[in-house]
Amino acid sequence: MALLLAIAAPVATAGQIPGVSPLCVDRPPVAGSGPLLRLIDENPSRTRTRPDRPASDLLCIDLFSTASGRDAVGVIELTRPWSPFGVTVTPQGHHRHQLRSWISGLPDPSTLGPYQAYIAWATPLELDPVIKLGPVSDGENDLGEVSFNKFMVFVTAEASPEVDQRSGPLVLRGRSPSSRMEAHDLMALAPSAEVGPVETNPADNTWILPPMYEGVPMLPGVMATRPRSSPLLPTNTADIPRALPSEVVELPDGGTLDLFAGFVRREIQGRELTMLAFNNQHPGPLIKVKKGVTIFVNFTNETSLPTAVHWHGVRLDNRYDGVPGLTQEAVQPGQTFRYQIYFKDAGIYWYHPHHREDLQQELGLAGNILVTPISTDYYSPVNREEIVMLDDLVLTEDGITPFGLESSNYMLMGRFGNLFITNGEPEYSLDTNAGEVVRFHFTNASNTRTFNISFRPRTELDANVVPIKVVGSDVGKLEHEVIVESIVLAPAERYVVEVFFDKAGSYELTNHVQGINHRMGVFLEEISILGTITVSESRTAVDHHQAFETLRTNLDVIADIDRYRSHFDRPVDHELVLTLEVDSLPPAIEQSMLYDWVYFNPVEWTGTMPVMNWATTGAEVEWILRDTSTGDENMEVNWTFQVGDVVKIRIHNDRGAFHSMQHPLHIHGQRFLILEQNGVANNNLVWKDTALLPAGSSTDILLELSNPGRWMVHCHIAEHLESGMKFVIDVEGN
């Protein structure tokens, strides 16, 4: 019993004593609860359900002893190494975990044989390779980093701390939270999965199933489901123009752009498609302005749908924010609206409709705005600047998969495309000379997909990826430039990065992720080539290599943020929970998903269950932003601030939801800092307007209220926004 107390004792004062991981000790009971949890069951400080904290069962590994380990017990906490992104992954998309263990009760190793030390090891479930994490003893141990999909950790007694291969007896072992995933195959035995009750909606017959995910079959019951909404695919039989590539429109202070949204024809992979475009261009015109200028946009709606234009990330006057029903009436077909836009911040921004975004943005209504800095050395010198808009599209043999009319569909996970579209094309290409440094301004314009982008030499599949220097994100530069191997962008996020193409050759712009085949309960690697960068033999005359090698500290950004540092440790002003309520889901879908709660990936990287996802609408699914103090949800939330206020908001992504997934939360008209996630401080800040909030995470942001008006806060997964995952903040002042 003395042993048990030794572990349980720090629980009550976890905040003060650097004892057992507070994250992993004080947590609710879950499947696979380990010995440590049983000990704590008796501790009155433990509460049963805690949506108000990170999901410890997704972030902890319990260590169970063997007969040799006797009374030994332990727990491992998984945190992520810092990265400038909402999650930290390898270029291959494996989540990177930093492991720290707390162990107690290890017997003297010499009592087990000729042993002097305990060593911790990690291995994927295939048991190959086995990597040495290092010696461990009672107390706290730093075990370094592991980035396997599903893995085990075990502790053995060994002859010395120096051994590099395991040969001694096993004393403790545990499995990663991801290894608990289960196959849906048991569902094949469930009658309801075999014959799903088919909806009697008369529109049923007009739906054609969306493309399947190759290699991931769906159960028959799921295949029989249809969205409870009629299919909608805007068409225009009139003679409509072919879409053109994007053009750069440089506007001076006071300049005016005539912008219209209309129908265009596209031919993609042999299909004739009717799509939408701004000024017939895919993406829409690239608007280039200098920081500090004001421009006018005379917008005309030549589509058959009500719309408006939202200027994402731009801290403009509220009445020009382009949110129908909040800042303006929707612009009806044939009508016009004049926007006046002031650009307060340098960086990359974008514009898109804020009305049936799931349909209008998907069909091509999106363009970038590049706001160039005033100072000539704001960025390091480069040879070339590229604006890259990432997107995807759902394409069947017949064309684009229709949208829902009465309600959007793909409501559960959002509309994952099966074809990547980069700057409007299935394949992006760029030519440079050897030795060039290129600055890329990336925007994720997809409805729901989170990208993990890297640059890889084409000839060598396993070659190292090209280093990427991260310079900035949504609303300006990072405090400190950093080198990474890949960049993660959730919908609506932007990253400004620089890449040095030293050697001639062909490079691929790659999206590489580890999705989940939920049906089989296994990870599924997805590698997609989004484009090619061809680096010619001729060497650039202007060498910016030295500047690229220098990682800048941005004193201007640090000084700006200094004004807010005194707020970093203030108490939390508001708390939000991101969750989901479902009602009357087709039984085959509901039952299939019952298998998935055991493990939620921090990010749903790809759509491996397209039929199930496609069949869900607002009739069954409501994504929710809930104020924890009032219980108000979505548009009931009523927060009022004054211009000049600075508030700390804690956002929990509810692990207990029926289905938990990441949400890219966007706040209009303001900027914020991401202070910490799952209790780990962010020490390299950048102003953001969109934050990727992984499943089960808890994130603190510091919101600066600088811009008066009524502003939208919402999830930027287009379908989640349509399902109601939004509210309005009122900022008073002038």
Ligand SMILES: [Cu+2]
């Ligand atoms: Cu969402």
